[in-house]
Amino acid sequence: QLQLVESGGGLVQSGGSLRLSCAASEFPLEFYSIAWFRQAPGKEREGVSCISSSDDSTYYADSVKGRFTISRDNAKSTVYLQMNSLKPEDTAVYYCTAERPPAYYCSAYVSQWPDILEYDYWGQGTQVTVSS
Helix, strand or coil: CCEEEEECCEEEECCCCEEEEEEEECCCHHHCEEEEEEECCCCCCEEEEEECCCCCCEEECCCCCCCEEEEEEHHHCEEEEEECCCCHHHCEEEEEEEECCCCCCCCCCHHHCCCHHHCCEECCCEEEEEEC
């Protein structure tokens, strides 16, 4: 059973940076499409970014384009979400998900990604709080 563990969240001032990690125990993440979602208080969960299993194509929600970068370190079986120029509206719990191949969800149509419960695996989340 693949287990995903997110880390790297915390409290940061507006304009600051954080790097979130999504690590897998006992399974190499390189064969999975990985997506990051977030859920702010009182709001629906939304897709943030994903990296595909087929060719490592990356996709981003419009709200984070140019500020967030998703990447893999296969040697560490970890996927990162580098978040720069953070804004108070980025405050949320961030979740990572994994989709086994053949993976269909990771695409440029972020609004069409299913909820994390439709993925094969997901983590418990890490809190990101951006103060103004």
